[in-house]
Amino acid sequence: MSKIEEVKANVEAGKTKLVPGLVQEALDEGHSAMDILEVMVDGMGVVGDKFSSGSIFVPEMLIAAKAMSKGVEVLKPYLAGEGSTSLGTCIIGTVQGDLHDIGKNLVAMMVESAGFDMVDLGVDVSAEKFITAIKENKAVKLVACSGLLSTTMPALKETVAALKNCGLEGFKVMVGGAPVTQEFATQIGADAYAPDAGSAAVKAKALVTAA
């Protein structure tokens, strides 16, 4: 197994202590930071798919994301010289009236692992706050809105409507959360729906690269 393949395998396995050293070794062997980053993103794609299919669970996904994050720390000084590697900025938050954050945090972690810069607004986020964040951050390509309670589905609808009618452009809106379905997402005018954190990362990437 080549060093770069080892990086990928160890990100997938969530080896938080091994990944930084392996990334450094791959750099020392002459692999570019971009190539190393790419295999780590691919590794997280595998992790996301396994999570979506139910063959791994939340701890495995968290630990893989942490391993990748430690690898990225090593890469950062090298990436700075290789131009932008980001897919853009993703604003994420749980909609107004809803304080659940576990699912939202998992999505943030996976979307970040797919190559986005994340701005996490937390929970109980009003439509106005989402819009302000779009104005205040550069290169916003995606807004991800989460809602766990069936009682906050109207807030999800209002938030999507406000985002679509705010006069700002250049970003897509993705929604998710336990009571949300593809049908509901379509009905409220969201650009995408993701049923779990793994598929959220896949959808996020697809939305931005297709734009």
Add this chain to the structure above:
Amino acid sequence: MLTKRQNLMETIKGGNPDRFVNQYEYLDIILEAPLRTRPQRGETITNEWGITLSWPEDQMGPFPIHDDAHRVIKDITKWRDVIQCPTVDFSDEQWAPAIAHAKAVDREDKFVTVFFASGTFEMTHFLMGMEDALMGLYEEPEHMHDLIDFLTDYELRYAEKVIERLKPDALFHHDDWGSQIASFMSPDMFKEFFVEPYKKVYKFWKDNGVELIVHHSDSYAANLVPDMIDMGIDIWQGVMTTNNTPELIQKYGGQISFMGEIDSGPLDHPDWDAKTIAQHVEKACTTCGKHYFIPCLTQGLNLSSFPGVYDAATEAINQMSKKIF
């Protein structure tokens, strides 16, 4: 007509129930028993464990706060330095309302039931946040085992006191082990960390007069059912429709019973209507049948978030009993 208690036993033993067990009717839950402080709506409190809980006015329940200023355990390797274990010694005065309630229960009809929350897994993430709790299982397994043993020991000490004071017939124990579509962890990890501690606790309750262990997890947890049986759980309350309950009944009926299948989420909201609730109840009762099944909203107590929903479900179950029995 069988008493509620008899009807429950006939249902979970595969005997001859004369109607559906209607939600929580067989449990008389002694909520007056002293345990720990919970915030009221609109309050933010720090409880006996040091956990800060906030219940905003517009929410249906309290939430633990896990920012850096409020998380109790910030470094799992140092949990012993920061944890404060609440006392289980309460005064006669504190016990009096619970004892009076328990004495008033007709035990021929209902089970005098102790309520215990939060369970061991929930406590780990209440103390340190979900991400840290779940990653700790990978990164610092020995410390997590030690913390879980500590929490288990607390429950055993509390159980001893409750048993002495109330002589309960049943335990209603909360610990959510999954989201609506998956368990939080794999069955292997669950087995490694939680099965033995729970076996120990549930055995203690049962060795001391508790006949019935009812465990609440309103989630998907079908993959954990063999472990629930191993732990000594008699009834899994909160089983959601995502679990394929009819299949679970077919596979495990006789070893464990299932209470739920009427998901609170889509029914318990401000615009609820009795007709939709009745449809969900009918589907639950007809697909799950008379044995090893208790139709119930998945909510973890005998109430609903919005007034009228629980009673509408009760009435719909009564109608199904007339139809099916």
